[in-house]
Amino acid sequence: MKLVLCLALSVVLAVNASPVFEQEAQGQTWVLLCSGGIGWSNYAISANVYHAYQTVKKQGIPEKNIVVMHYDDLALNKANPTQGKIVNALDGEDVYAGVPKDYVGADVTPKNFLAILRGDPTLKAQGKKVIESGPNDKVFVYFMDHGSVGSVLFPKGYLYADELNTQLKQMNTDKKFAQLVFYLEACDSGSMFEKHLPTDINVYAITSSKYNELSWMCTHDTVRKTYLGGFFGVTWLNDSEANDPQIEILDKQYAYIVEHNNFTMDKETHTQHSQHYGDLSIAHQHVSEFLGPKKVPAAFNQVHHDNVEYVNIRDVPIKLAEKNIASTDDLYEKQIYVDELARLLKGREYVDTHLYEYVNSIQQFTAMETEQLLNSKLELSEDMSCYKKFVDTFHNRCFNLNENTYAFGKIGVFNNICNQMVYEGAVDIAVEYLAQYCDNHVALFQSNIE
Incomplete structure (x- = not known):
């Protein structure tokens, strides 16, 4: 009788334990979100990143696995009519609430960005959060700021394409991830990966534009007197919130981005041609693998493309001055x-x-x-x-x-x-x-x- 009970108990324990072992084998998902924006005219840059934080958190990525870099100069900015709150769409909900201050102000640098991504032990020893990913883990990165040929800007310093891709190669060699997905929003963003990102290091990247093309902001707010979102960011976030991440694959999201990157303004058609690079086979994986498995109700931050005004990122200060004169x-x-x-x-x-x-x-x-x-x-x-x-x-x-x-x-x-x-x-x-x-x-x- 005792033998039967022991055998039965062993079966029960094995059945109950199997999901744990399976979860460990599958690994975890880690997320790094970075806004390089600084100043009120760059409101949209941080608003996109804050929105991304809310989305991945609601979709089930644990707080301990999310690292956020942002200058943090908007919520209490004297130009902000809704002190302490940031929105990513007209009449949108507050996307700033709960955003962690992992790296703010002078800590938002290219050096720290790369160190966080590779799980730098020195930063960790200082009590700072880093991406502690291993060989079974998935990593998602979203970065937005000004870009130029082969480089992206930070509040202090700038990051070159070869520096970024050299680290991604080394991280693959060091087995820092199973797969890594990188969404990059900036002018000329394609130049950060074209001819630089190999196809065999388990990295898949989507950029907002080609190597020689501007990226765009959208949704002018007459109350806040600035633009609220980056076109690429609000597009992939809208898609993420409208679909079940356990059904949609990354390639379908990329197709959605490409399809919605055309718009008409002042009777002229503009396009930012989103590109993808690296290991394209990763695009056949489900969105849930990198952004979390939970289906959440679409936020109030949905941007309707038939009622949005656009401006290329580099001309935002000019456009804002012109609008303020007219207003x-x-x-x-x-x-x-x-x-x-x-x-x-x-x-x-x-x-x-x-x-x-x-x-x-x-x-x-x-x-x-x-x-x-x-x-x-x-x-x-x-x-x-x-x-x-x-x-x-x-x-x-x-x-x-x-x-x-x-x-x-x-x-x-x-x-x-x-x-x-x-x-x-x-x-x-x-x-x-x-x-x-x-x-x-x-x-x-x-x-x-x-």
């Missing part, structure tokens, strides 16, 4: 906005003038005419060493790219120069001349050229 009859207030618009346009002209003069001065080292160098968008080379010399010099000696986002949007010029150099030895000469030119002609204290 007031108070002459004093209107003059403030007129002066702001004039400052923005003058700053852009300042950057353009000095870029033209510099490029024209070294044109003899290249196989392209000055206008072509300034206005083309050539593909990023796999070897970024030449390009990085120019960009770092431009940042350190000409325009601080974190404070001058318009100048950041122009750095693709240096990729064109590198691609068209007539001989290798000319690179160092041209870089040195850039430093000398800026020392002599550009006032480094120039800032906020947006």
Whole structure:
């Protein structure tokens, strides 16, 4: 009798234990969300990331497995008419509530971003959250900020495509994940992976645009006097909230993004061509593997594409100034906005003038005419060493790219120069001349050229 009872108990324990063993074998899901945005005009950047946090949490990703990076300068910003609250759509619910302050302010850097992603033990020893993924785990990353050729901006510093992809390769070698999915929203975002992300390291990436294409913000709010969302982000979030993540696969979500990336504004059709890279077989997995298994009711943050206004990310400050001028009859207030618009346009002209003069001065080292160098968008080379010399010099000696986002949007010029150099030895000469030119002609204290 005792033997029968023991056998029965063993069977019961084995049955009850099997889900645990199965769960351990399947691994966990980890999420890293990063907003590189800073300032009220970049409201949409953080609002998208906050919305993403609410979505993955509601869909069942444990709080301990989510890491959020954000500058955190919006909720209590003096420009915010709803203090302590952030929305991602007109009449939307608060997406800021409960968002953790894992990394805020000066801690939102490329160095920390990469360290968090690889589970850096030094950060963990300091009591900071990191992605502690292992060989059976799935990792999801969503990043949004300004982008340019082969780089994305942070509040301080910028991240190059080769740096990001080198780490992803190393993480695969170190068995830091079973699969990793990366959603990247920025201008020229395709350039962060095209020619750089291998197809055999268990990483799948979706970008908001091609390597040479602008990304867009949407939904102007006359109350908050800013744009509320990034077009790519609200599109994939809308899709996630409208479908069962255990039924929908990533490839279907990608198809939805592609289908809804066309829009008409001012009687003109605009498109940001979302791209995907890496191991495309991962796209056949269910959304639940990376964003959580629970089906949650669609939030009030749904953006209806037939009633939304769009603006490319780089022109948001200009568009906001124009809208503010048109929105007031108070002459004093209107003059403030007129002066702001004039400052923005003058700053852009300042950057353009000095870029033209510099490029024209070294044109003899290249196989392209000055206008072509300034206005083309050539593909990023796999070897970024030449390009990085120019960009770092431009940042350190000409325009601080974190404070001058318009100048950041122009750095693709240096990729064109590198691609068209007539001989290798000319690179160092041209870089040195850039430093000398800026020392002599550009006032480094120039800032906020947006």
